[in-house]
Amino acid sequence: MKIATIPSVRVEPEFVARGLASLADARRSGEYVDAGEMVHRLKARLESAKAVRATDAPSFPF
Numbered sequence: 001m002k003i004a005t006i007p008s009v010r011v012e013p014e015f016v017a018r019g020l021a022s023l024a025d026a027r028r029s030g031e032y033v034d035a036g037e038m039v040h041r042l043k044a045r046l047e048s049a050k051a052v053r054a055t056d057a058p059s060f061p062f
Contacts (some may be wrong), residue, residue, distance in 0.1 A: 026032050
């Protein structure tokens with residue numbers, strides 16, 4: 001049987017530090033955000049950024 005391997009992923013130390021700090025804060029406060037709600041928020045931010053980019057994009061006369 002062939003076993004799939006996952007390539008190594010380089011993780012930035014600052015990213016890990018922010019994640020650990022966020023986890024500690026959530027544990028301390030007891031306030032967590034539901035994963036579905038977070039995905040919804042991130043999708044909204046992405047759509048907003050796309051809309052801004054579409055209006056700010058230069059038009060090229062081709």
